[in-house]
Amino acid sequence: MLDLFFIIQKLILVSAVLAITLVIAMYTTYAERKLAAFFQDRVGPNRAGPFGILQPLADGLKFMFKEAFIPANANKFLFVLGPSISMIAACMACGVIPWGSSLMIMGHEVPLQIADLNVGVLYLFGVVSLGVYGIMIGGWASNNKYALLSTIRASSQMISYEIAMGIALIALTLSTGTLSLKEIVSLQHGGHWNVWVQPLGFIIFIICAFAETNRMPFDLPECETELVGGYHTEYSGMQLGFYLFAEYINMFVSSTVMAALYFGGFNFPFLNSLGLSHNLVTLLGVGVFFAKIFALMFFFIWIRWTIPRFRYDQLMRLGWKVLMPLAIFNMLVTAVLILL
Amino acid sequence: MTWTQVIPAEWYLILGTALFGIGLIGVLIRRNVVIVLMSIELMLNAINLILVSSSAYHANLSAQVFVFFIMMVAAVEVSVGLAIFTVIYRRKESTDIDALNELKG
Amino acid sequence: MTSFLILAFPLFGFLLLNVFGCFFSKRVSGFLASASVLASFAVSVLMLRDVFLAGAIRVPLFTWFQVGQTNVSFALLLDSLSLLMCLMITGVGFLIHVYSIGYMHEEEGFTRYFSHLNLFIFFMLFLVLSDSFLGMFVGWEGVGLCSYLLIGFWFQTAAFGQAAKKAFLMNRVGDLGFILGILAMIMAFGSTQFSVVFSGASQLPIGSGIITVIALLLFVGATGKSAQIPLFTWLPDAMAGPTPVSALIHAATMVTAGVYMVARSHVFYMSSPIASTVVLCVGVSTALLGAIIATRQSDIKKILAYSTMSQLGLMVSALGLGAYSAALFHMLTHAFFKALLFLAAGSVIHALHGEQNVFKMGGLRKSLPFTFGVFLIGALALAGFPPFSGFFSKDMILLAALDHSPLVFGLLVLVSILTAYYVCRLVVLVFMGTSRSDKTAHESSWIMQIPLGILAIFAAASGFLHLPEALHPEFIVVTLLAIGLMIAWCYRRFSQVQTSDEKTGIVFRKFYIDEIYNGLIVRPILLLARFFWTIFEPVILELPATILGKSVMFSGRRLKQIQNGHIGFYLLVMTAAIAVILVQLLWI
Amino acid sequence: MILGLFCFLSLLTIMSALSVILSRNPVYSVLSLILCFFSIAGHYILLSAPFLAVVHIIVYAGAIMVLFLFVIMLMMRTSDVGLTSWVKRIGSFFVVGVLGVTIVALMQRGTLVLPRYLASVEGSVSSLGRVLFGQYAIPFELSTILFLSAVVGVVMLGKKS
Numbered sequence A: 001m002l003d004l005f006f007i008i009q010k011l012i013l014v015s016a017v018l019a020i021t022l023v024i025a026m027y028t029t030y031a032e033r034k035l036a037a038f039f040q041d042r043v044g045p046n047r048a049g050p051f052g053i054l055q056p057l058a059d060g061l062k063f064m065f066k067e068a069f070i071p072a073n074a075n076k077f078l079f080v081l082g083p084s085i086s087m088i089a090a091c092m093a094c095g096v097i098p099w100g101s102s103l104m105i106m107g108h109e110v111p112l113q114i115a116d117l118n119v120g121v122l123y124l125f126g127v128v129s130l131g132v133y134g135i136m137i138g139g140w141a142s143n144n145k146y147a148l149l150s151t152i153r154a155s156s157q158m159i160s161y162e163i164a165m166g167i168a169l170i171a172l173t174l175s176t177g178t179l180s181l182k183e184i185v186s187l188q189h190g191g192h193w194n195v196w197v198q199p200l201g202f203i204i205f206i207i208c209a210f211a212e213t214n215r216m217p218f219d220l221p222e223c224e225t226e227l228v229g230g231y232h233t234e235y236s237g238m239q240l241g242f243y244l245f246a247e248y249i250n251m252f253v254s255s256t257v258m259a260a261l262y263f264g265g266f267n268f269p270f271l272n273s274l275g276l277s278h279n280l281v282t283l284l285g286v287g288v289f290f291a292k293i294f295a296l297m298f299f300f301i302w303i304r305w306t307i308p309r310f311r312y313d314q315l316m317r318l319g320w321k322v323l324m325p326l327a328i329f330n331m332l333v334t335a336v337l338i339l340l
Numbered sequence B: 001m002t003w004t005q006v007i008p009a010e011w012y013l014i015l016g017t018a019l020f021g022i023g024l025i026g027v028l029i030r031r032n033v034v035i036v037l038m039s040i041e042l043m044l045n046a047i048n049l050i051l052v053s054s055s056a057y058h059a060n061l062s063a064q065v066f067v068f069f070i071m072m073v074a075a076v077e078v079s080v081g082l083a084i085f086t087v088i089y090r091r092k093e094s095t096d097i098d099a100l101n102e103l104k105g
Numbered sequence C: 001m002t003s004f005l006i007l008a009f010p011l012f013g014f015l016l017l018n019v020f021g022c023f024f025s026k027r028v029s030g031f032l033a034s035a036s037v038l039a040s041f042a043v044s045v046l047m048l049r050d051v052f053l054a055g056a057i058r059v060p061l062f063t064w065f066q067v068g069q070t071n072v073s074f075a076l077l078l079d080s081l082s083l084l085m086c087l088m089i090t091g092v093g094f095l096i097h098v099y100s101i102g103y104m105h106e107e108e109g110f111t112r113y114f115s116h117l118n119l120f121i122f123f124m125l126f127l128v129l130s131d132s133f134l135g136m137f138v139g140w141e142g143v144g145l146c147s148y149l150l151i152g153f154w155f156q157t158a159a160f161g162q163a164a165k166k167a168f169l170m171n172r173v174g175d176l177g178f179i180l181g182i183l184a185m186i187m188a189f190g191s192t193q194f195s196v197v198f199s200g201a202s203q204l205p206i207g208s209g210i211i212t213v214i215a216l217l218l219f220v221g222a223t224g225k226s227a228q229i230p231l232f233t234w235l236p237d238a239m240a241g242p243t244p245v246s247a248l249i250h251a252a253t254m255v256t257a258g259v260y261m262v263a264r265s266h267v268f269y270m271s272s273p274i275a276s277t278v279v280l281c282v283g284v285s286t287a288l289l290g291a292i293i294a295t296r297q298s299d300i301k302k303i304l305a306y307s308t309m310s311q312l313g314l315m316v317s318a319l320g321l322g323a324y325s326a327a328l329f330h331m332l333t334h335a336f337f338k339a340l341l342f343l344a345a346g347s348v349i350h351a352l353h354g355e356q357n358v359f360k361m362g363g364l365r366k367s368l369p370f371t372f373g374v375f376l377i378g379a380l381a382l383a384g385f386p387p388f389s390g391f392f393s394k395d396m397i398l399l400a401a402l403d404h405s406p407l408v409f410g411l412l413v414l415v416s417i418l419t420a421y422y423v424c425r426l427v428v429l430v431f432m433g434t435s436r437s438d439k440t441a442h443e444s445s446w447i448m449q450i451p452l453g454i455l456a457i458f459a460a461a462s463g464f465l466h467l468p469e470a471l472h473p474e475f476i477v478v479t480l481l482a483i484g485l486m487i488a489w490c491y492r493r494f495s496q497v498q499t500s501d502e503k504t505g506i507v508f509r510k511f512y513i514d515e516i517y518n519g520l521i522v523r524p525i526l527l528l529a530r531f532f533w534t535i536f537e538p539v540i541l542e543l544p545a546t547i548l549g550k551s552v553m554f555s556g557r558r559l560k561q562i563q564n565g566h567i568g569f570y571l572l573v574m575t576a577a578i579a580v581i582l583v584q585l586l587w588i
Numbered sequence D: 001m002i003l004g005l006f007c008f009l010s011l012l013t014i015m016s017a018l019s020v021i022l023s024r025n026p027v028y029s030v031l032s033l034i035l036c037f038f039s040i041a042g043h044y045i046l047l048s049a050p051f052l053a054v055v056h057i058i059v060y061a062g063a064i065m066v067l068f069l070f071v072i073m074l075m076m077r078t079s080d081v082g083l084t085s086w087v088k089r090i091g092s093f094f095v096v097g098v099l100g101v102t103i104v105a106l107m108q109r110g111t112l113v114l115p116r117y118l119a120s121v122e123g124s125v126s127s128l129g130r131v132l133f134g135q136y137a138i139p140f141e142l143s144t145i146l147f148l149s150a151v152v153g154v155v156m157l158g159k160k161s
Helices: A002-039 A055-064 A078-098 A120-141 A145-175 A181-187 A199-212 A235-262 A279-305 A312-339 B009-029 B035-057 B062-092 C003-024 C026-054 C080-103 C109-128 C133-154 C157-190 C195-205 C209-225 C234-240 C243-254 C255-262 C266-270 C271-295 C300-321 C324-351 C369-383 C390-404 C408-433 C446-466 C473-494 C510-559 C566-588 D002-022 D026-046 D051-073 D084-106 D124-135 D137-158
Strands: A102-105 A106-111 C056-068 C070-079
Touching: A002 A055, A002 A106, A002 A235, A002 A279, A055 A199, A055 A235, A078 A120, A078 A235, A078 C473, A078 D026, A102 A120, A102 A279, A102 C510, A102 D084, A106 D002, A120 A145, A120 A181, A120 A235, A120 B009, A120 D051, A145 A181, A145 A199, A145 A235, A145 A312, A145 C390, A145 C566, A145 D051, A181 A235, A181 C195, A199 A235, A199 A312, A199 C080, A199 C195, A235 C133, A312 C195, B009 B035, B009 D002, B035 B062, B035 D002, B035 D026, B035 D051, B062 D051, B062 D124, C003 C026, C003 C109, C003 C209, C026 C070, C026 C080, C026 C109, C070 C080, C070 C133, C080 C271, C080 C324, C080 C446, C080 D137, C109 C133, C109 C243, C109 C255, C109 D002, C133 C157, C133 C209, C133 C234, C133 C243, C133 C255, C157 C209, C157 C234, C157 C255, C157 D124, C195 C266, C209 C271, C234 C243, C234 C300, C243 C255, C243 C300, C255 C300, C255 C324, C266 C271, C266 C300, C266 C446, C271 C408, C271 D124, C300 C324, C300 C390, C324 C390, C324 C446, C369 C390, C369 C408, C369 C446, C369 D051, C390 C408, C390 C473, C408 D002, C473 D084, D002 D026, D051 D124, D124 D137
Parallel strands: none
Antiparallel strands: A102 A106, C056 C070
16 A cells, blocks of 8 residues: 555656646746847747747647658658657656655655655766767767767767766765755755855856756857757757757756755745744745746856857867866865865 | 565576677677677676676675776776777778788788 | 005005006006005015014905805915915016016007006915915916916917917816815815814825825816926917016916915825825926926027926925925025026017027127126026025925935936026027027116016025025035036037027927827817717707797698687687686586 | 566666667667666666666766767768678677576586575665775776876877877
């Protein structure tokens, strides 16, 4: 009976997380367009529904009903596999995020986290490193030289920035002493956010997150001016939708991870002094967590419409010659401080 | 009831041996240098698998440390091997392992 | 430790000349070399009093090595014997050094010559001063080396180099006997130190086997160094070296090392009648052979060389007779007059620009009056003309022989007569009559004359150092009469000789001893070597090796087909080999 | 259920490994190898070595296989060179078969002493770290030198002279 309850509980949680993730990803596209219009002093989408609020749904429908064209010389299996891997890899990271502390339902304590791995941070890191396969496979399978070039750019860029990101994470885990995400979040209880402890680490991490998600100013893999449409030049229909969607999911996940790792996750100040019930506090925490996530996503969008694109050699130089030494320095300083 | 109480240790050994054999066959029958390197990775992973299983069955973490080292060496081996391969490919325009037959009596 | 300086000065001189010789002018290096020997001589003189008071002084220097129970240490032993040798070596050596400055002043390797001469003095002093046979052996080898270096001083001439090699190899044969004797000594007594060995030997019964063996083996060494039968042929060839070298090494000092050694180990010979008899026989026959050969030679230095050999035979005879003091006394006087004769001969050669054939000299008493005078003194001393030094020393030996047996006495008298004969012949041929040389002779420089003068004084007067208890007037009269007759006859016979008419004859050919050695020893060895070279090596050794090599190369050519460069093939073979090993593991 | 999971993972491992060596397309080989590594990671998790499983994924799937894919995509303009001659192929299968049978037979003979059903060990990060940085600290530091030399060597090789 316990097993059954456990499975049902996890199934509900997984469905909820997936649904929320997809919906947020959908509405991020809307938010991005609206914000872009705001930055550029335009109106933005406003036809579908009030304030254009149904615009993402319309877009999704259009993607679904368009013909998914597969080029003649492409490897069909891999061509379809690419976007799927991108999507799956993007969604997998949600599995270890602690969305909230726990809810008491029918006497059972239900943690708002799909799996509390004791190597959660490493898991995140591994999943992030898988994201590159979707792009590589799709780009190569297209049998298009622009797509291939973009693929190579993407993979080099992601591998390069993964290193700095990993070292920043090592510094973080050095200071927290655990690899479990839930414990990391709990340790930030009461305003002791890691961003105060690891400011340099956070800056490195967020820069790397931009690179990993192929967002501006590091969106070289889909650099339209040079590579037609990037790795998804040959894609159309829902497959293209998957790629674009995966990007937004990645953005969401990155923000989530940063909020959890550096901004205290579902913790907020004066958490326990409000005198509310446990479930209420948890729900409030979830709300706070999402507020932090949205703030970070706004930052992502804000940057996109503000900062121009890097040149590729500049990107590589930044990754290897600036971020990596900085990350190592940060790690060493952290280690020395802990030792003292 | 833990995992090691259900599965006999030999099963892992046999699995590892099979994996190693497959890797070995790959090394022997494939002529593509990259595939040969991948087969070597397969063989290394067979060893890793056996090491991890013996770590579990003997309750000794040293084997896992060895796995760690094997992974390190594998990473080094692949990076150097592929670098050498690219250099050779630039010269020979071929991925055939039998094209590299200049060192002979 | 003052005695240590006796050794230190010549060694220091050698090192100085060898290392910094290139910075010194000839004058400075000659001076340095002579000064070092003179300093050594001075120290020896200073030590005289101490030795006279103490009898014998032993100065331990350092431990050389230790093998098991045998502890080999270096120590100096100063007693009357070794100090006598020291004085002789350094004194005569110093005079010859000074003489060499004049004699060698035109030579190329002047500094090299003096450094080797110093090294020789060092090793010779080492030989006589060391208090063990092993230390003596070190000096023994060292003087052999210096002899080799100095005989081959003009190594650009092939024959001289050959002579040097011959001397070296002949000495090796003797040295082998010496070192075997030392090993036998270590076996018997566990030490080579004189005091230990001699006290051990004196406790053994007379005529015991081991003593005889040791004595005979040591005497083999002595025959090599002192040019006795059968190892004498190197000495005449050693005249290839510069004349002062002949005077110092091959007349006065080194060749007497054998005599010194036998005298030093007289304990052995006194307790071994067989060894003494062997020594006597060898000595007498060498004396006779040398004297006979000397009568027919034409090279002035060769005559003196054979004379040296004959006189050494005389000394060895005295040793065999047990007349050790007589032998040593003759050694001392011989050192003076033979050095004098050699140096004077060198002066003649120098005056005649290298001419050594006595038949191309003659009449030199007018052009070289000083040289003639000192040469005459030396010659009379050698001939045993009373009252020159040679008379007294020979007298002692002959008396000892008379005590021993009439036969030995007769033979030694014959040797003396022959000596007088060849000496007179030499003097007459060189200085009397008319000149047969086309060169004009002139007296050499003062730096060469001073040593000659000093040596002449010693050659004339050193006989009085050791006057016999009772002089025998009949001896003196007989000797005077005999030598006087000999001079007269030789003058008539040789004063007007124009060229050598004696190029043939068994005596001129030195009894064909070199040829006999060649035929008996050298030729068979060469034949054996030729056999090994032409037959044994190509057939027995090389053929199987060639077959082996060819077969390996053949199989290699076949096998290299396997090394086809295909990694896949290699891997397959490797895996198959592992499989075979595992299958074999399964079966066992 | 545990048995089923083991069988599923083992089957996946073997099938993907076979696919690695038998695919004509190198890209399929790489993807199969990634799949194989994932199944091996699954084995690691079930053998209570989650840290190794994640590191395995990061190192192999995240880095090594990307490198392979990279090289294949850049280099393989022509089609694959294929297999060796059928003689060698049959020989290889025979030899490897003999090897495998022999090893299994050796196991059955009891030459290899195996524990059965022992208690497992907790492969947590901290305990593994304690072993790694305690007992094996020096080999670990030496391996960093290996890495450094590899980095230098690869950069040198990769430079177009």
